[in-house]
Amino acid sequence: MWVLFVGGTLALLLYVGAVSINFMNLFGRMPNLKTLENPKSELASEIYSADGVLLGKYFRENRTPVEYKDLPQNVIDALIATEDVRFEEHSGIDFKSIMRAVAGLGRSGGGSTLSQQVAKVLFKTRPGEESNLNDGILNGPGRLGLLITKTKEWLLAIRLERNYTKREILRMYLNTVDYGSNAFGINTAAKTFFNKSPKQLTTPEAATLVGIVNAPSRFSPALHPVRSKRRRNWVLQQMTKAGYLPAAEMVKDTAKPIVLHYSVESPVQGLAPYFRTEVAKYLQTWAKETDHDLYADGLKIYTTLDSRMQTYAEKAVAEHLALQQKWFSAHWKGQLPWRDENGKVIPQFLETSMRRTQRYKSLMERYDGNRDSVNHYLHKKYKMTVFSWQGEKEMLMSPMDSLAYYKRYLQAGFMAVNPLNGYIKAWVGGPNYKFFKFDHVRQGKRQPGSTFKPIVYTAAIDQGYSPCFPRPDVATTFPGVAGRPPYTPKNFEGGYSGRTFTLRQALARSMNSITAWLVYKLGPETVVAYAKRLGITSPIDPVPAVGFGASDCSIYELCGAYGTFVNKGVWTGPIMVTRIEDKNGNELRRFVAPTKEALSEETAYVMTNMLQASTTEQGGTSTILHTGFNFPYQIGAKTGTTSNYSDAWFMGITPNLVCGMWIGGEDRSIHFRTGAYGQGARLALPLYGIFMKKVYADKSLDIDRGPFPAPAQPLTIELDCSKYYGGQRDTIPADQKMVQPTLDPLDNKDI
Structure with missing residues (x-):
């Protein structure tokens, strides 16, 4: 037994050491000290107007970090009670939770501590994720791959605990995890689901968000409200069990409905979407030259735009175009508006226009150039949400119908600039960016x-x-x-x-x-x-x-x-x-x-x-x-x-x-x-x-x-x-003599 004990201990130490150094490239690399001290998660870059208004964000993962001082206690309590009740006691690995998970007694989060979960998210330890930690010979699906992955997470959790305080680890966790609905981090999640900052969250709302992270698609209150409420109530019960929430308050909170102010943040939402798109194009060259990632580095971009003028410009374009469109539609009522210089309808206009679209090119590629198949799908009707000046509406249309519908809409471009310093103050590239992506300020000529x-x-x-x-x-x-x-x-x-x-x-x-x-x-x-x-x-x-x-x-x-x-x-x-x-x-x-x-x-x-x-x-x-x-x-x-x-x-x-x-x-x-x-x-x-x-x-x-x-x-x-000219400011009679002779300056000048 002593031989087995010593041999097992030695084997365990050798295994852990081999994983740490990636012996013979069997296990995949581990982060070095520099990476560990500066873990990087994707942060949305923010773009601001000249008067300090947030215009929008550039992101792949919509994440805006929040400082620990801005995290409410109810969120922290809910998280610890649910995911890692002994968080303050362990040093990265909770052996008691591991044994419970192995025995099948754990009901929440298995044996992973918050530190391990931070390591998993920050360093993308799981097979299939884009990370150089998964390039070992033995990495992959199956129990061996899972054991190696868990070992790495344990090692990284211990190292994180050595390099960071408990508060810093909590902050990292809440700022990095996925809450679904394109919301990464508690700051974005609070805005997406409740249109609040984290500090404004009530205890039931905090419990709802903490309940999501275990399985964002399964427990989303927007997609599965009944299941989300059950999960929220379970989190509230865990808070009471851990001593963070009085039982009487827990009873009241579990009876409350989940009231959402749900809005998934999109890069095209907000003021000046055409302008922000052009800024992104402009900054791509700078980002490439300076080794920055516009969509992941959390940059703050300060623009020349004035949010007030931009608002007035967008309202003016909408107000004016809506009226002009009304007249345009009446002008061509019952007729096709695409005409040649002689006023005759252009034959095959829509067919020719369709052949220039990406949809047509994709269909031609999918069906190997078979025009019958392509025409079938171009004329097949689907339910579509389309633009109108009275608001979006759902219609049954084929792609050809949609093309004909949108071709009848007038387009516009508007720009205002301060000529003294070149600062662009307003930019409207079209009627509606969601439906008309083409920019008529700079792209259109x-x-x-x-x-x-x-x-x-x-x-x-x-x-x-x-x-x-x-x-x-x-x-x-x-x-x-x-x-x-x-x-x-x-x-x-x-x-x-x-x-x-x-x-x-x-x-x-x-x-x-x-x-x-x-x-x-x-x-x-x-x-x-x-x-x-x-x-x-x-x-x-x-x-x-x-x-x-x-x-x-x-x-x-x-x-x-x-x-x-x-x-x-x-x-x-x-x-x-x-x-x-x-x-x-x-x-x-x-x-x-x-x-x-x-x-x-x-x-x-x-x-x-x-x-x-x-x-x-x-x-x-x-x-x-x-x-x-x-x-x-x-x-x-x-x-x-x-x-x-x-x-x-x-x-x-x-x-x-x-x-x-x-x-x-x-x-x-x-x-x-x-x-x-x-x-x-x-x-x-x-x-x-x-x-x-x-x-x-x-x-x-x-x-x-x-x-x-x-x-x-x-x-x-x-x-x-x-x-x-005798005081006349309007026209000059041809027979009126001038007080002073006026010579043509170019009559005898070679330019």
Whole structure:
């Protein structure tokens, strides 16, 4: 017996030693001291607005840690009473519980102590989990694998007890375990199930959450309320048995129902989902370069966004789009809206669109290209939850039905940025992120139409033209080049008045004829060069139609360009993030907007003044901002509309806020048929008015109501054109002589 005892003891010691050192790679590696002292669990990174509001999280496991001082005593008592009643007495292994578990007498948690459970979660000891602790030759399913795993957990539990206090182990446990419903850690679980912080939990609520961890899917109060209540009551009884809860209170608590405020936190919930998605894209490069994990490192990301402006922007887009959608649906009632340039229905439009979707590609792969099988499932009807402006609704639809349904919805993009520092203050990429993932602020690019014209006028001012320079409203023809036919742009109304207008008036009225003449005089290449100077990075073709926004660009780019006018000629790239901190509050990176000198301060101010004419001059396309919305402040503006009313744009500027917006169909072939509904002044401008009304009404916002600050140096360019034309501010009669002669600065100038 002595030989057996000594031999068994020696064998046990040798076995434990072999597991500790992973002898001959039989058992799998063990964490080193550094890993043990710095155990890592996935923590959700949090993204904040500039005014300190939590916008959302990035995570694979939604876990936000809580300090021990913020853990309520009822949670700790419930946990110890249920999972490890002798937690304060043992040093990592409770031999009494092990013997009870072996004898089949234990009813809760087997023989595992809290320390062992922490080791299991932190170091992923179980076979099948992604961990280098399970790479031994003998690891795997079966009793031998289980014995090795248990041995490792015992060893790790002892080491944890040596390196951490009991309080630290309790904190680690409550911050790491899975509560189901994508809730990891007590902080997230309390919010998910009860919409509370841990400290606000009542004793029955604490018992409910502690009861979940044994089997999250089995004891979830959201999925199995009856079973969860029985489990909660058992936890309450254990608390009484352990002396933590008086029997009278236990009786009262077990009679109470479980009242949930259940909401599974999703990365797309909360404010600014399109913006947060773009921030994640932007930070991926930084994370890769610096060896950080955006979804697991518990980073704190501080953005430029203002939660108040973002709220107003989202409400404005929803309010405006809902009304426009009502009119759009009535406009095309009983008809198919996808039309070609001649107004005819595009044949096979839906079929062609479906072939571009991931669903179609997946079905083709699954059925080896068998189109009959693919078409069967594309036309098979299912119950679907779909978007509507009256709220989500459930409908019986096939994938083809769903595609046709969503193609009829108008889309929108909206962005607001402070041009003085590049801080993006609001960003709405579409109607609803849950149903429309495509972002129309930066990802989407469309023809900007007349919102591109200020770039032409900027080039003209820089080349010596005055806002008061007169030009008759007559046709300009670009000769045909390299097989391209001659091109004669027409005004929005389709003809020419023959009357003379100043450049200021021409921009205010968005006259194509005078813009075409400027492009002809300057040359398309010059216009392209100025667009690049103003931060337009999308490809631009140097063609005669360049001045009318023939080349696609984004709202993001246009906001940067217009911001140059307000910021004294300095282009400032819009930025989303100001700084990043690690989970301990140490600053990892600070971001500053890129800048460059693009224009002279005088040219920038002249353009700001000319853009104001759109809201003040008779015939200006944006006068409704003063006459309809009754804004008493200086506002610069420009509307934009593309061919067939496919794209409606609006750009608005104030001394410290530039806003850009676009509205249109997902496809260019889907649009209103008339300018009465589809032009920028009608379809896009009101969105700006709705937003600014909310912004101006909020006295807590730092909004500069103007006027626009003038340059420190006296202007060399005259802005008051009335002195040259007999005091008339509207039109210049063709036969009226000027007080001063006006020469064309490019007549004898080679540019």
